[in-house]
Amino acid sequence: MSSLNEWINPEYLASEKIAELQNSFLKAEPFPFLSLREFLKDEKAQNLRVALLKEEFIQKDSDLFSFFQTADLSSSKNKLIKEFHEFLGSKEFANFISSITSEKLNAKALDVSASLYTSGDYLLCHDDLIEDRKIAYIFYLCENFEDEDGGRLCFFSEKGGQPHEVQKALSPKWNSLTFFKVSNKSFHSVEENFSQKERLAIGGWLH
Amino acid sequence: MDKRINSEYQDEKTIAKIKTSFSLAKPRSILLNDFLEEKFYNKILKELNNTEAKKKYSPASHSYSELEAPKELRELINSDYFLSLMQKITDKKISSVNVSCQKFQHQDYTLINEKNENKERTEFFFIFTNAEWQDQQGGYTAYSQGDGEPLIFPVIKNSLAIIQTENKTYDFVKYIKHFAGNSTIIKVKGEIN
Numbered sequence: 001m002s003s004l005n006e007w008i009n010p011e012y013l014a015s016e017k018i019a020e021l022q023n024s025f026l027k028a029e030p031f032p033f034l035s036l037r038e039f040l041k042d043e044k045a046q047n048l049r050v051a052l053l054k055e056e057f058i059q060k061d062s063d064l065f066s067f068f069q070t071a072d073l074s075s076s077k078n079k080l081i082k083e084f085h086e087f088l089g090s091k092e093f094a095n096f097i098s099s100i101t102s103e104k105l106n107a108k109a110l111d112v113s114a115s116l117y118t119s120g121d122y123l124l125c126h127d128d129l130i131e132d133r134k135i136a137y138i139f140y141l142c143e144n145f146e147d148e149d150g151g152r153l154c155f156f157s158e159k160g161g162q163p164h165e166v167q168k169a170l171s172p173k174w175n176s177l178t179f180f181k182v183s184n185k186s187f188h189s190v191e192e193n194f195s196q197k198e199r200l201a202i203g204g205w206l207h
Numbered sequence: 208m209d210k211r212i213n214s215e216y217q218d219e220k221t222i223a224k225i226k227t228s229f230s231l232a233k234p235r236s237i238l239l240n241d242f243l244e245e246k247f248y249n250k251i252l253k254e255l256n257n258t259e260a261k262k263k264y265s266p267a268s269h270s271y272s273e274l275e276a277p278k279e280l281r282e283l284i285n286s287d288y289f290l291s292l293m294q295k296i297t298d299k300k301i302s303s304v305n306v307s308c309q310k311f312q313h314q315d316y317t318l319i320n321e322k323n324e325n326k327e328r329t330e331f332f333f334i335f336t337n338a339e340w341q342d343q344q345g346g347y348t349a350y351s352q353g354d355g356e357p358l359i360f361p362v363i364k365n366s367l368a369i370i371q372t373e374n375k376t377y378d379f380v381k382y383i384k385h386f387a388g389n390s391t392i393i394k395v396k397g398e399i400n
């Protein structure tokens with residue numbers, strides 16, 4: 001069984017579905033992105049959440065952000081997290097994302113860590129453009145976030161090379177994967193978490 | 208005696224102690240609490256709260272409102288006594304002061320911009336607020352040289368911060384979280400030339 005069949009909701013693996021997803025990704029505004037709901041098989045997502053919450057989260061704080069983050073998950077000792085890391089670094093996963101984004105990706109060249117936004121945590125506007133990052137991804141493992149709870153991933157329109165205003169705001173939804181093309185236009189932020197809920201996610205970049 | 212300034216800060220012995228603390232700090236800096244006389248502070252705060260402020264928002268740089276500092280506060284800043292006090296503390300000859308005034312509330316911030324040329328500079332700022340602030344609410348002013356812990360000036364009402372930055376020191380105002388409610392911070396800043 002390929003790693004895609006093992007992990008991903010089979011709905012996303014049909015070839016006609018891939019063409020539809022590619023179209024949605026490339027046409028998205030203000031820059032190419034896509035959100036896939038119920039992305040993993042639910043049992044995998046549930047178990048991953050339980051495993052992640054046992055990892056050590058360190059507080060990160062600067063002018064730009066305030067949240068908690070694990071070390072790169074490649075160093076995790078947990079069996080399931082290791083397997084998930086291997087899956088994200090597999091050729092099959094890189095090919096799956098490449099087929100949607102038309103970006104040539106180097107399997108194994110990836111950054112993966114988990115983040116936890118508690119009440120009041122946030123990440124202000126930036127573009128993620130460092131070195132050879134091609135695709136940024138966020139896989140949500142938090143439940144019951146509504147728009148008024150905050151914690152939304154916000155995409156900014158661009159004017160004169162600078163971010164202008166929020167054009168799209170996506171609430172974090174359980175077991176959904178959002179990814180976008182990294183460029184000098186990919187201005188985004190994570191809105192402050194106004195709620196008492198914990199916004200747990202795995203995220204990073206594909207190169 | 209200047210009736211607008213706390214008499215404690217008009218005592219030569221106190222000023223000498225402040226000067227020593229300032230020069231020993233790294234970077235050279237000091238935070239003076241209850242700097243203004245209470246009546247004068249409250250008068251200026253009231254005036255600031257009644258002054259119209261204009262929103263300034265550039266997502267990758269800042270979010271705050273800009274307003275004009277009250278005439279009486281600008282007069283104090285440009286008074287012989289205040290300028291000579293700044294001169295004594297910082298050991299810097301002052302030819303002029305550029306005054307600006309910013310209002311911060313929930314969701315406001317400023318970010319470090321490394322593209323800005325940041326040479327050594329001497330500056331001060333007054334804090335006007337109705338509320339008691341905790342660092343976890345945000346709103347504090349930090350000076351960072353990249354690595355290491357930044358120098359943080361907490362939000363304390365009626366305080367005056369004075370700092371002489373070294374080369375490549377960047378300052379920012381920490382994003383204000385929802386824990387702050389409707390509280391505001393008004394920062395009146397002076398850049399010494």
